[in-house]
Amino acid sequence: MDALVNKRIAKVIKGDQDAFAEIVELYQHQLYQICYRMLGNKHEAEDIAQEAFMRAYVNIHTFDQKRKFSTWLYRIATNLCIDRIRKKKPDYHLDAEVRGAEGLNMYSSIANDDQLPEDELVKMEVQERVQYEISRLPDKYRAAIVLKYIEELPLAEISEILDLPLGTVKTRIHRGREALRKQLSNL
């Protein structure tokens, strides 16, 4: 797989844009999934995933081919997601009133520290609820949890993607898991 990807990368570096399409083809679903779970919104996920591929393309010559391409790509994407989450926070209050009227789908699109009323939670479908609970996690725990439990990546790889020491990754996963446990204690 890595040899295959590196061959494509070598072509891209030579200027073959079509070879990059094959790379996008290979990683689109996983990358999109990370973005979607991080952001909780389809449009934003698509936007950020595309942005991540675009940056990977522009900076492809800086990629060290001895390393794993997916790690490098996911790192670009998670950084973009975290940036997006942090930028979104200020206009969070603007949405507050709209959200009540728009129903549940809007909730999952916003990093949310508030707990929804109990009866609304019960009405949620499981998939909706999962995304909602992930979205409530602080962004630094969220990235670790998504990579660990949605992408099912080894801790060593997560530590490389997030550019954090292994110990820190473990702590974040522990805390993220603990936070989720508390959020779900009524389940």
Add this chain to the structure above:
Amino acid sequence: MKTCPDYIVQYMNDYLDGDLEPSKERVLKENLATCQDCQKIYHELNKTIAFVQSASHIEAPKGFVEATMNKLPKQKQRSGAQRWFKQHPLLTAAAIFFVMMSAVLFSDFNNEQQFSFTKQPNVVVEGNTVIVPEGEVVTGDITVRNGDLRVDGELHGDVTVVNGQYMASSGVITGEVEEIDQVFDWLWYTIKNGFKDAASIFNNEDAMIGE
């Protein structure tokens, strides 16, 4: 309600990550067997993991690849031409050769509509006709463009007439006689001469005068 010791919660987390030492694992298991709160936490943690992992697999929307490719910076597209050249070196060389040759040839052919001829001593010009007079001996080649050539005397060399006529007469020519009237003849002649010139590039006797 007593709270479970932090280190037990830490053990649980390490255990869930799959890196708890066997000795600590024993401690954890003993604890779980005796402490209901610990059991509850442990059970909830497992439920939490199962819950997160129940998240369905998400796929990128249809057309994602195309949309992404369309977003890539366009200036890189320019290298498409470069890539083509790299992939077809022979065709590229042929194309460049053809373009340059035709440029040279056609410009030569079109621009040199003027009457001109190779400067040689003893040669007489009458209107657009170059004459080697009777009794004269010319040594060397003669090229006449857009004019005629008449040899009444002796010419020790080749004759080339472009867009004109070589008028046969009583003269003596020791070299070859060539008349060129058409573009393609001219083209062929130029290519032929190109090779000849390349062979004797420093031997330039073909000094032209324009009139």
